[in-house]
Amino acid sequence: MINVEISRSEMRIIQRHILLHLCQWVYGTHLSTAIRESVWVFPIIETIHVLGITVLVGTIAILDLRLLGMIMKREPVSGIARQVLPWTWTGFFIMFVTGLLLTIAEAETNYYNWAFRIKLILLILVGLNPLIFHLTIYRKVNTWDISNVTPLRARIAATCSLTLWAGIIIAGRMIAYLH
Amino acid sequence: MFFLEFCHWLAKSHIGVIMRDSTWGFAIVEIGHLLALAIFGGAVLLVDLRFLGLGFRTQSKSQVARELLPLTVGGVILMFVSGFLLMANGPIRYYYNPAFRLKMCLFFLALCFHFILQTRVARQTLKGEDNSRWLKAGAIVSLVLWFSIGLAGRAIGYV
Numbered sequence: 001m002i003n004v005e006i007s008r009s010e011m012r013i014i015q016r017h018i019l020l021h022l023c024q025w026v027y028g029t030h031l032s033t034a035i036r037e038s039v040w041v042f043p044i045i046e047t048i049h050v051l052g053i054t055v056l057v058g059t060i061a062i063l064d065l066r067l068l069g070m071i072m073k074r075e076p077v078s079g080i081a082r083q084v085l086p087w088t089w090t091g092f093f094i095m096f097v098t099g100l101l102l103t104i105a106e107a108e109t110n111y112y113n114w115a116f117r118i119k120l121i122l123l124i125l126v127g128l129n130p131l132i133f134h135l136t137i138y139r140k141v142n143t144w145d146i147s148n149v150t151p152l153r154a155r156i157a158a159t160c161s162l163t164l165w166a167g168i169i170i171a172g173r174m175i176a177y178l179h
Numbered sequence: 180m181f182f183l184e185f186c187h188w189l190a191k192s193h194i195g196v197i198m199r200d201s202t203w204g205f206a207i208v209e210i211g212h213l214l215a216l217a218i219f220g221g222a223v224l225l226v227d228l229r230f231l232g233l234g235f236r237t238q239s240k241s242q243v244a245r246e247l248l249p250l251t252v253g254g255v256i257l258m259f260v261s262g263f264l265l266m267a268n269g270p271i272r273y274y275y276n277p278a279f280r281l282k283m284c285l286f287f288l289a290l291c292f293h294f295i296l297q298t299r300v301a302r303q304t305l306k307g308e309d310n311s312r313w314l315k316a317g318a319i320v321s322l323v324l325w326f327s328i329g330l331a332g333r334a335i336g337y338v
Binding site (some may be wrong): 016046047049051053054057059060061065071072078082083084086087119165166167173174177 | 206210213214217218220222228236237263326330
């Protein structure tokens with residue numbers, strides 16, 4: 001029996017290879033090739049993805065701007081959150097499906113694209129933001145629901161959300177510029 | 180012909196030269212155009228959805244139209260200014276681009292139609308609010324127009 005010892009740096013190289021191989025395998029699938037090589041399918045999915053920004057980020061921005069006390073000051077925060085949420089989820093669904101298809105179509109080239117990597121990291125961060133917001137300050141929303149100036153932590157969450165989403169849009173556009 | 184002359188002038192102007200020759204100028208302004216789209220499109224969507232009775236039902240139509248007016252007006256100004264700078268990248272090329280021409284016609288239509296509709300509802304009182312089918316039809320027309328502008332805008336790069 002041969003004792004194989006793998007150092008941490010070697011392990012990292014192996015993991016990187018696994019991810020790259022996965023991307024290459026996805027790139028070679030029928031679906032990926034079909035989207036990439038069709039004249040119209042890729043632009044159509046891309047257009048829906050771009051216009052979907054309005055449904056997802058636009059509705060999130062409305063709530064964030066209310067949290068910052070910039071619009072709809074007389075409306076309770078929870079009211080706006082409840083009204084906007086179904087549309088935010090609709091937007092998320094549109095963006096997720098079209099984004100996944102675009103990723104599949106360019107899996108191997110995206111692997112090397114640093115804008116794509118940054119976008120993925122920002123997407124994870126932007127997912128954590130509402131999670132923290134809802135588990136902490138939003139639990140006590142009834143104490144500050146109608147106030148013009150919301151608690152500092154709510155305003156920080158809104159600023160983080162707006163900044164992260166802006167970063168995601170910037171990184172997303174950069175993917176195509178770096179191709 | 181006036182517009183073509185204007186395009187020639189724009190191409191030679193300072194803005195035209197900067198937008199054409201700088202490496203990242205176009206990319207930065209285009210990203211600004213997209214960021215403005217998120218805010219503007221989101222606000223327009225919510226106003227029209229409210230007119231259709233599909234969201235924000237805790238607030239009256241006139242309230243939503245009034246309170247989101249700064250966002251739709253501010254958003255459309257940002258979209259126009261950034262769009263103008265993008266056009267300065269190659270005014271004559273855009274002048275002959277059919278998708279660009281279509282987009283500008285639709286933009287002019289949507290601009291008049293949507294803002295007449297929104298400001299009219301914004302001025303109404305709660306009691307005198309327009310609940311007719313015409314308002315719903317108007318909201319659908321507005322949504323279709325803005326969506327077509329988005330499609331035509333994306334098509335500029337492909338035709």
